[in-house]
Amino acid sequence: MTGDSGDDRVVVLSDPDALAEESAAVFARLADSAIRDHGAFRVALSGGSTPRAMYERLARSPHADEIDWPNVQVFFSDERFVPLTSDESNFHLAHEFLLSHVTIPERFVHPYATDDIPPEESAGLYEEGIRRVFQTPLDKTPEFDLILLGIGGDGHTASLFPETAALSVRDRLVTANYVPKMSSWRLTFTYPLINAANNVAFLVQGEDKAERVRQVMEGDGQLPAARVRPRGRLLWLLDRAAASRLSEEQVLTPENR
Numbered sequence: 046m047t048g049d050s051g052d053d054r055v056v057v058l059s060d061p062d063a064l065a066e067e068s069a070a071v072f073a074r075l076a077d078s079a080i081r082d083h084g085a086f087r088v089a090l091s092g093g094s095t096p097r098a099m100y101e102r103l104a105r106s107p108h109a110d111e112i113d114w115p116n117v118q119v120f121f122s123d124e125r126f127v128p129l130t131s132d133e134s135n136f137h138l139a140h141e142f143l144l145s146h147v148t149i150p151e152r153f154v155h156p157y158a159t160d161d162i163p164p165e166e167s168a169g170l171y172e173e174g175i176r177r178v179f180q181t182p183l184d185k186t187p188e189f190d191l192i193l194l195g196i197g198g199d200g201h202t203a204s205l206f207p208e209t210a211a212l213s214v215r216d217r218l219v220t221a222n223y224v225p226k227m228s229s230w231r232l233t234f235t236y237p238l239i240n241a242a243n244n245v246a247f248l249v250q251g252e253d254k255a256e257r258v259r260q261v262m263e264g265d266g267q268l269p270a271a272r273v274r275p276r277g278r279l280l281w282l283l284d285r286a287a288a289s290r291l292s293e294e295q296v297l298t299p300e301n302r
C-alpha cells in the first residue's frame with residue numbers, strides 16, 4: 046500500500062522480508078538517480094538492527110549488480126561510541142552484511158573515529174569529512190541524497206534521544222551526545238543536516254513501534270523523530286505491523302483514496 050501524506054510518502058509492506066526488499070529497491074533507485082544527476086550517491090546509513098535485512102539484499106543480486114558502487118559514498122547518521130569492531134557498532138553491522146560484500150572504495154566509506162579520541166572531537170572530524178566530500182562552503186549545509194533513519198521505542202531517531210543536548214544543536218552538522226539513560230556517548234547527525242537532505246527514509250518494522258510511528262506521523266513534537274522535516278522528501282518504509290495504528294488518512298491523500 047502506498048500513499049502520499051502531504052509531502053511524505055508512506056509505503057506499507059506485508060512483512061519484514063518485503064520491507065527489506067522494498068528498502069533495497071528504493072536505495073538502488075535513488076543511487077541510480079543521484080549518480081546520473083551528479084555522478085555520486087551520498088548516503089547515510091541508519092543504525093540499530095532493522096537495516097540488516099536491507100543490507101543483506103543490497104549485498105546480493107540483483108541489487109548488488111545494479112548499483113554503481115564505486116560512485117557511492119557511505120556515511121552513518123549516527124554511531125555508538127564503541128570500537129568499530131564491536132557488535133554494538135553501526136559501522137560493524139553495515140561492514141559485516143553489506144560493505145565487505147560490494148566494491149565501494151575504502152576511502153568512500155566513512156566510519157566515525159571512536160578510539161582514543163574525545164567524542165566532541167570525533168564529531169568535529171566527521172563534520173569536516175562530510176564537508177570535504179560534499180565540497181560545501183561553510184555557509185551552506187550538505188544535502189545528502191538519502192539519509193536512512195530508524196525510530197526507537199522512545200521516539201528517538203539517529204542518536205537524537207528525548208531530553209538530550211543534541212536536540213537543540215543548530216550550529217553543527219554532527220555532534221557528540223551524552224545519553225544519561227544509557228550512560229553512554231553517541232555521535233549523531235543534527236537536525237540541520239538531516240533536514241537539508243533530498244531524501245530521508247524512516248525504515249521501521251514491528252508492532253512495538255506502531256504507536257510511535259502514529260505519533261511521529263501526527264507530528265508529536267515531544268518525540269525527536271517528529272522533528273525530522275526534510276527540505277526534500279520524507280519516505281516512510283513500514284511493514285504492516287509498524288503501520289497498524291495508522292488511519293487511512295495518514296497513508297492516502299484525497300486524490301488516491
Ligand code: 6PG
Pocket residue numbers: 091092093094095096123124125135194195196197198201202203204
Ligand atoms: C542506533 C540507531 C537508532 C535506531 C533505532 C531503531 O544507533 O541505535 O541509530 O536510532 O535506528 O533505535 O533501532 P532498531 O532498528 O534496532 O529497532
